[in-house]
Amino acid sequence: MTKADPVATARELVVERFPQARQAWLAGSVVLGLATETSDLDIPVLLDAVEVHRETLRYRGWPVELFVHTEASIHQFLALDLARRRPSLARMISTGVPLVSGTAGDGVRRECAAVLAAGPGFLDAVGLAYARYTLTDQLDDLAGGAAPPVRDAIAFDVWRGSAELLLACAGRWTGTGKWLVREVQALDEDDGSDYANRLHxxxxxxxxxxxxxxxxxxxxxxxxAGGRLGDGFYLNAPPLQRAES
Structure with missing residues (x-):
């Protein structure tokens, strides 16, 4: 079954569901030229007032993910994404196709583009040491040998930890699943390296x-990042929360 045009479909859905939307954007793989047979329509929506939420549905044959926000909630989620080093919302809004005519939302889009371009910065000393220690421990487990189901889980953790540390050392965004691979591929393209294929x-x-x-x-x-880190690793626990009497 041939699906309807994604942009037209997304625009129709926004008009139907959110007629007061200040702006909405069609984002994700269908916009970036990376769509597969199972790709969905990722649509962040900006309204003046709304119960902020995420919703999954089907519309005109398309699976759809709605990310419904106010301007205040977008700022909050940008900060959360920066803390976890994954630019999910900033990327969707800054690279998405606007679905509502007019200039409303342009300021938010510029802010998201600036956040995406700036990157998350480098890990602090504690974060870098912990990443080194974790990957070192995983490599020790990988070398130790294990039954195939356990070995495979360890190997995947080494792959993921290596990719995340590589990106952190470059001060770049990370991701999960396909987006982790795409971020490493983008680094390779910029640096002339081949880490994505070598890790694969x-x-x-x-x-x-x-x-x-x-x-x-x-x-x-x-x-x-400074090499393996095992003996000598030291990490203070976060302060304990005192129970209210």
């Missing part, structure tokens, strides 16, 4: 019981 190939070899290639690339990334 290393993971597949590790899942086949051959962890050497994945270990090599993980150690190369660790060297950018």
């Amino acid at each position: 190939d290393g993971l597949h070899e590790a899942l086949d019981g051959r962890p050497d290639a994945l270990t090599v690339v993980a150690d190369e990334i660790l060297q950018q």
Whole structure:
């Protein structure tokens, strides 16, 4: 079954569901030229007043994800995304196709574009040490040998931890799933490196019981952060919350 044009469909949905929307944007894979057969329509919506929420539905044959916000909630979510180093909302709004005519929402879009371009900055010393320690521990587990189900889970953690540390060392955004891969690919494109393919190939070899290639690339990334960190690692616990009497 051929789906209707995504932009026209998204615009029709916004008019139907949110006639008072100041602006809305069609974002995600269908806009970036990365759509697959199962891609959905990601639509952040900006209103003056609304119960902020996320909603999943189907419309005109398309799966749809709605992200319904006020300007205040967008600012709040931008801060949350910055803290976790994943620019989900900033990317959707700044790269999305506007669906409502007029200039309302242009300021929010510019702010999101600035956040996306600036990146999350570099990890502080504590965050970097913890990332090094975690990946070091995972590599020790990978080298120790385990039954295939456990080994495969460890190999995936090494792949993910290596990709996240690589991006952190470059002061770049990270992501989950496909977006983690895309962020590493973007770094490769900018730097002329080949980490995305090397991590991919290393993971597949590790899942086949051959962890050497994945270990090599993980150690190369660790060297950018100061190398493996095991003995001597020290981390203070966060302050305990005192119970109210």
